[in-house]
Amino acid sequence: MSPSPDREPSTSTTWSLSIIYLHHLVPVSLEDVDLLCMECGTKATEFSSHYPSFVSCLLCPYTTFCSCAYASHMIICFELECMQCDFVSLTGDKMAEHLVLNPGHDIACRPRTALKEPDIEFSLQGGTQQKPSPPDTTITPDPVNPSWTRVAGSDLDTLKYIRVGRFKQDKGPRHALPKSADAMEYFLLAYPESLLELIAKETNAHVKTCQYLGMPSPQWTLLSVPELKAFLGLVILMGVHGLPDISQYWSLTQHDRHTFDQAMSLRRFKQIATNIRMGSLVTDEYRGGGNPKDGLHILRPMLDILGQAMWKAYRPNCNLTIDRTLLPALEDQAGHRMLTYRQTLPEIWLLCDSKSGYCHRLSIHTRESGEHETVGLQVVPRLMEGLEGMNHRLYLANSLASPRLMRQLLKQGIYASSSFPILSPVLPMQLWQEGNLTIAGHYLQWQSGPLLATRWRDAKEMGCLCTNSFPGRVDTVWRRSQTQAGKLDPLERPMAFRLLQENMRGVDICKQLLACNPLGGVPQDCHWRSLFWFLLNLSVVNSFIVLRESRKSNPPAWVQSGLFSQLNFRRRLGTQLAQCYHRPPETQDPASGGEGERETVAGETVARETLDPLKEMHRMTKISLCTKRCWNCNLKHIRHETAYGCPVCKANLCNKASCFWEFHGLCPLTKGK
Incomplete structure (x- = not known):
């Protein structure tokens, strides 16, 4: 009989083909039959692919007569590793491309002990680049080299002012949801069903690939979209509660325990959290697909779906902001943040509404994109695509601004404004040589065509480059008096700084909302997960x-006193998503002796009916009304006060997993064993 396709090819000393008649066992010609190779278990459509030549592996005792079986053996059992860096590949094509880019590197073939999934590559500042780049790619001088004219008070009547067009476009939310729509319906506007189907499909494909490659994995049940919704809902609820250990959400003392227990078990949650994918790098490398020139080709389908949903749900306002945010630092296996310099964290540029903080678009840098261009000329046109000629006011981060970019935006009907540091290389030295600012409230202005450069001194000297303001116009702000205690002094502020300070806050609002009750219970040990x-x-x-923004005039019933709280929204959204799926009843464990359903608590299986609430296991919970010193930190001569601790030991411990496991003499890496 021919071996099963999912088994390792046999080491038979003969090579043969098994002729299988699919319809009837009657004599037919060879063109009407399917040939099955008995060595590799696959269909032999061409004899050249299964040429009868004896092949012996030099790294192990494996022998075969089939070239396809030998190739499968090398892919499953061995991997290629670069000896000069950490690059690992399952196929020779990927390693060949790496060696072409790095001529001085060597490779070695070793047995594959564990599946090491590669990570996506970002354009990291301060990191090692594959290709040499010019010394200063972030800021370059303006190639036009225009002349700048000092604006004095007597020249205001003769200046030619810039005409700033009015913004007349529709703005705000754009959807057809009824007034009875709840939190989950609004969430599906930004995270559509098509994206959930993609994640479920790619997750199942990743697990199937790992099982084919022989990686040890527990029994996997296909992930469905309702179960994925429940999983995401539990992740959102974990960010709301913020318990130090993931097993505590299934503890009997957790007031919201029934929501977690009805959705899925702790084991299933960990299984999904480990295998969830929006595109598997292992599957892509094994199949040989993807675009090697695109560092984000694995994320591209998700980014396309998410980008379209973000753009359709909310129409851009007049004032927009572009600034960067950083992904959180990666975590180690114990869940602690690894020390990372800010310059080495991946950058994500956001286009946000200046008033509400809604994110319309985002841009992620990869190593292959625009290394010889300025950051502003690469990021801003991509984020502002489709908004030309609408008279938007755009406020930029100082690392993006340049006179060349602002002239380009003005030709497209976009008025821009940005701050610039003192002695900025994008502006001529003339702006700093013609005057000094020593008194608060004084300012100097220069004009070059439509560009207006302003230097103003508040508590310190600042600069503003814009195309949306007029020279000579000021307003009054109040600052704490430096001479008289408890009094305020009036200060003149140029109009350019007023517009910049009032509208350069969209990304800051978005980042504040992102930092409020973030997601919990999921690993973030690599860049693609983060x-x-x-x-x-x-x-x-x-x-x-x-x-x-949609329900300001008619808030839902669960909004208290008309005040929209993101905490209440996340709690309601997580609960609704978790209720989309109920786990099937588990089969009875023979070891339980027929004493009812069994349950996992703190890594051990116990019968739910026989569990005594008064004799529970060691756990973390709130044990005192007032805060007391942490026993574990006190032994290290560190003062930390907390109201949480172990009720069995009656010891106050910090609200994090490390203190709990160290106090009980266990390492976080061995918990549950």
Whole structure:
């Protein structure tokens, strides 16, 4: 009989083909039959692919007569590793491309002990680049080299002012949801069903690939869209509660325990959290697909679906902001944040509404994109695509601004404004040589065509470059008096700074909402995981903003006193998503002796009916009304006060997993064993 396709090829000393008649066991010609190779278990459509030549592996005793069986053996049992860096590949094509880019590197073939999934590559500042880049790619001088004219008080009547067009476009939420729509319906606007179907499909494909490659994995049940919704809902609820250990959400003392227990078991939650994918790098590398020039080709389908949903749900306002945010630092196996310099964290540029903080678009840098261009000329046109000629006011981060970019935006009908540091290389030295600012409230202005450069001294000297303001116009702000205690002094502020300070806050509002009750219970040990959960968190924030802006005049019944709270929104959204799926009843464990359903608590299985609430296991919970010193930190001569602790030991411990496991003499890496 021929071996099964999912088994390892046999080491038979003969090579043969098994002729299988699919319809009837009657003599037919060879063109009407399917040939099955008995060595590799696959259909032999061509004899050249299964040429009868004896092949012996030099790294192990494996022998075969089939070239396809030998190739499968090498892919399953061995991997290629670069000896000069950490690059690992399952196929020779990927390693060949790596060696072409790095001529001085060597490779070695070793047995594959564990599946090491590669990570996505970002354009990291301060990191090692594959290709040499010019010394200063972030800021370059303006190639036009225009002349700048000093604006004095006597020249205001002769200046030619810029005509700033009016914004007349529709703005705000754009959807057809009824007034009875709840939190989950608004969430599906920003995180559509098509994206959930993609994640479920790619997750199942990743697990299937790992099982084919022989990786040890527990029994996997296909992930469905309702179960995925329940999983995401539990992740959102974990960010709301913020318990130090994931097993505590299934503890009997957890007041919201029934929501977690009805949705899925702790084991299933960990299984999904480990295998969830929006595109498997292992599957892509094994199949040989994807675009090697695109560092984000695995994320591209998710980014396309999410980008379209973000753009359709909310129409851009007049004032927009572009600034960057950083992904959270990666975690180690114990769940602690690893120390990382800010310059080495991946950058994500956001286009946000200046008033509400809604994120319309985002841009992620990869190593292959625009290394020889300025950051502003690469990021801003991509984010502002489709908004030309609408008279938007755009406020930029100082690392994006340049006179060349602002002239380009003005030709497209977009008025821009940005701050610039002192002695900025994008502006001529003339702006700093013609005057000094020593008194608060004084300012100097220069004009070059439509560009207006302003230096103003508040508590310190600042600069503003814009195309949306007029020279000579000021307003009054109040600052604390430096001479008289308890009094305020008036201060003149140029109009350019007023517009910048009032509207350069859209990304800051978005980042504040992202930092409020973030997601919990999921690992973030690599960049693609961190980006995946960042996109989910961003979708939750966007859906909250759409709900708040849509229901201002008619808030839902669960909104208290008409005040929209993101905490209440996340709690309600997580509960509704968790109720989309109920786990099937588990089969009875023979070891339980027929004493009812069994349950996992703190890593051990116990019968639910026989569990005594007064004799529970060691756990973390609130044990005192007032805060007391942490026993574990006190032994290290560190003062931390907390109201949480172990009720069995009656010891106050910090609200984090490390103190709990160290106090009980266990390492966080061995918990549950």
